Amino acid sequence: MPDIRKLGEQGVIDLFKSHLDNKRIVKAIGDDCAAIEISDNTLLLWTTDMLIEGVHFERHFGTPFQLGCKSLSVNLSDIAAMGGEPLACLINLSIPADLSQQWLSEFRDGFIQTSQKYDCPVIGGDSCGSRKTISISVTVLGEAPEGRILQRDGAKDGDDIWLSAIPGVSALGLGILTNQSDMTSEEARSAIEKHLNPQPCLALGRTLASKKLATACIDTSDGLVIDLGHICEASRLGAVLVERDVPLPSIPADRSDDPLHLALHGGEDYSLLFTAPATNRKELRKLGGLYLIGRIDDSVEGLILKRHGGKKESLFPQGFSHF
Amino acid sequence: MPDIRKLGEQGVIDLFKSHLDNKRIVKAIGDDCAAIEISDNTLLLWTTDMLIEGVHFERHFGTPFQLGCKSLSVNLSDIAAMGGEPLACLINLSIPADLSQQWLSEFRDGFIQTSQKYDCPVIGGDSCGSRKTISISVTVLGEAPEGRILQRDGAKDGDDIWLSAIPGVSALGLGILTNQSDMTSEEARSAIEKHLNPQPCLALGRTLASKKLATACIDTSDGLVIDLGHICEASRLGAVLVERDVPLPSIPADRSDDPLHLALHGGEDYSLLFTAPATNRKELRKLGGLYLIGRIDDSVEGLILKRHGGKKESLFPQGFSHF
Numbered sequence: 001m002p003d004i005r006k007l008g009e010q011g012v013i014d015l016f017k018s019h020l021d022n023k024r025i026v027k028a029i030g031d032d033c034a035a036i037e038i039s040d041n042t043l044l045l046w047t048t049d050m051l052i053e054g055v056h057f058e059r060h061f062g063t064p065f066q067l068g069c070k071s072l073s074v075n076l077s078d079i080a081a082m083g084g085e086p087l088a089c090l091i092n093l094s095i096p097a098d099l100s101q102q103w104l105s106e107f108r109d110g111f112i113q114t115s116q117k118y119d120c121p122v123i124g125g126d127s128c129g130s131r132k133t134i135s136i137s138v139t140v141l142g143e144a145p146e147g148r149i150l151q152r153d154g155a156k157d158g159d160d161i162w163l164s165a166i167p168g169v170s171a172l173g174l175g176i177l178t179n180q181s182d183m184t185s186e187e188a189r190s191a192i193e194k195h196l197n198p199q200p201c202l203a204l205g206r207t208l209a210s211k212k213l214a215t216a217c218i219d220t221s222d223g224l225v226i227d228l229g230h231i232c233e234a235s236r237l238g239a240v241l242v243e244r245d246v247p248l249p250s251i252p253a254d255r256s257d258d259p260l261h262l263a264l265h266g267g268e269d270y271s272l273l274f275t276a277p278a279t280n281r282k283e284l285r286k287l288g289g290l291y292l293i294g295r296i297d298d299s300v301e302g303l304i305l306k307r308h309g310g311k312k313e314s315l316f317p318q319g320f321s322h323f
Numbered sequence: 324m325p326d327i328r329k330l331g332e333q334g335v336i337d338l339f340k341s342h343l344d345n346k347r348i349v350k351a352i353g354d355d356c357a358a359i360e361i362s363d364n365t366l367l368l369w370t371t372d373m374l375i376e377g378v379h380f381e382r383h384f385g386t387p388f389q390l391g392c393k394s395l396s397v398n399l400s401d402i403a404a405m406g407g408e409p410l411a412c413l414i415n416l417s418i419p420a421d422l423s424q425q426w427l428s429e430f431r432d433g434f435i436q437t438s439q440k441y442d443c444p445v446i447g448g449d450s451c452g453s454r455k456t457i458s459i460s461v462t463v464l465g466e467a468p469e470g471r472i473l474q475r476d477g478a479k480d481g482d483d484i485w486l487s488a489i490p491g492v493s494a495l496g497l498g499i500l501t502n503q504s505d506m507t508s509e510e511a512r513s514a515i516e517k518h519l520n521p522q523p524c525l526a527l528g529r530t531l532a533s534k535k536l537a538t539a540c541i542d543t544s545d546g547l548v549i550d551l552g553h554i555c556e557a558s559r560l561g562a563v564l565v566e567r568d569v570p571l572p573s574i575p576a577d578r579s580d581d582p583l584h585l586a587l588h589g590g591e592d593y594s595l596l597f598t599a600p601a602t603n604r605k606e607l608r609k610l611g612g613l614y615l616i617g618r619i620d621d622s623v624e625g626l627i628l629k630r631h632g633g634k635k636e637s638l639f640p641q642g643f644s645h646f
Contacts, residue, residue, distance in 0.1 A: 003420065003421050003422060003423050003424065004418065004420065004422050004423070004424055004427055005420050006424065007424065007427075009450050009451065012416060012418075012427065012450035013414075013416075013447075013448050013449070013450050015427065015428065015431045016414060016431055016434065016435065016445040016448060017445070018435050018438070018439070018444065018445060020444050020446070022411070022444060025411060025444065025446055027446075028444070028445075028446035028447065029445070029446060029447050029448070033447070034411065034413065034446035034447040036410065036411065036446075036464070038361045038362070038365075038367070039361070039362055042361075044361070044367075044464075046411075046413065046446070046447065046464065047413075047447065048413045048415055048447065048448060048449055048460075048462055049415075049449050050415050050417055050449050050451055050458075050460065052417050052451055052452075052453055052458070054453075054454045055417070055451055055452050055453060055454070056451070087359065088345075088348060088357065088359065088369075090357065090369065090370075090371045090462060091336075091339060092371055092372075092373045092460050093335060094373055094375050094378070094458060095327065095335075097326065097327065097328050098326050099326060099327050100326050100327070101326065101327055101329065101330065104327055104330075104335065104338065105338065108338045108339055111339065112339065112341050115341070116341070119345075121341065121343050121345060121348065121351070122339040122340070122341065122351075122352070123343075123348055123350075123351040123352060123357040123359075123369070124336075124351065124352050124356070124357040124369065124370065124371065125336050125339060125352070125371060126336070126371055126372050126373050127332050127335035127336050128332065128373055128375055128378055128379070129375075129378050130375055130377075130378060131377045131378070131456065133454065135373075135375070135417060135458045135460075137371070137373065137415050137458075137460035139371055139413060139462040141359070141367075141369065
């Protein structure tokens, strides 16, 4: 039998899908969070994410404090993508015995500062040794009013596609860290900051959900094309991205990255990507900082990029693959 | 600054304790599960545990199916220790890309079978690659009626100490697997089974909680002395174990393990250790399979073992240390 490279990341978790007969489980595998009905008008949102050394991070790239912040922020980003409010979190740490208390203490400070900033207290966890590498696994509970959550599957034909930040900046930061390029320019510093210290869009998620401004939403962790693909697949529709309207990362002078490639395929931005009817444009523009980058289109198959000049190209997933 | 060996497993998680001002958080760090009030009469129980290759398991010790079962069972055991019912779970898997689909598929079968057996559906998770080793991190939500949960801190002076299984059997099984001793004897086979496929005591936990039969409870994951120490510390009382009454594991003829040492210090039994007033003895005996092994005693400091013949010895933690 083949190895798991054939399955891919989603395929591995999809293996665990099984029959559900609990009507209180509103969302299971297949969205940013699972959702459980806990009272007539409240849903519990539940998400978990790992950060594994050598896979998601290298210890020397950033400070332990930044890693502590990011470990919680990437989970909070999933709560944001569903329009929820954080309730509490648990942390699992597998760490080598020769790790310094200094490291752990700084990591803790970052984690706790983030938990306080977003009102998501640490209420439990587990710790154990490891052979060599640090593994961090965090799980967050959040809440949202029933009927006011954002999901991936609600996009409608003709909806606008919006993005809450310039895509590809985090991937640019990772490239600079990996290649040890010049880190002194303004562009380099802000890209590295974006990579090491992403901010969950909780306020935006709550606004979109509570005012019912968006029809579908996801956080951009795998890259614009992959994540928009998730919305399109769940909503069974195609989409057209307009090159002219996709904001591009500023590339430092010493680097030769293709900004469009980064924008389309770079991961770990943790911004919100959402769809909304054109009638909401005015209200969405008032929120500020949002980019209208394309349109949901029932008549196209998959994802299309409309280039400068009008030529149309199909887009295919090129993000990071774990297997 | 020193490395984390100075802190120990509990010390690492204790670092993350911080001020809580959410009154709905009924239990935070320091019990088997965290507990959150979700309605006037229901508490949400929440727990997480890791299984790391090379730390908690070796791939060749058991089957992937058994590992799948155990990954969920050890988490369900924490729900049992609080007297709750499972609601749902999430699974995080960090696995090397060259792992076979066959392995993953068997692991999944064990996990799903356990989730169905205990009515705890898998509703989400995360997967990613790893350099070499398999890391499994599971989180379970459960529920219990408010005022009917079991906690570590409720033991009273004079309470009986009960245990739901012969202690040290899992550690004996681990010893047999590690030393590749003879595995054909009945004692060896049942010890190995106990180690590779522990069963969460959910029915017992619910009975103890719903009938208010126990004053304090914990599941035995670190070893009898350490886990009883947790109850004593949380309840601010000492305890006397009676050697005559502590049931001992049956040691296979080819091995020279000290059965008392295994019983006192062997971990991973996942039985329930609980305290109850002597007035509940009759009802507890009716449940069957329970061992009355000692007594909570305000007049002693820490834990004492009353040996055959009456001599008293202090007991100190000797379980497995992660750091």
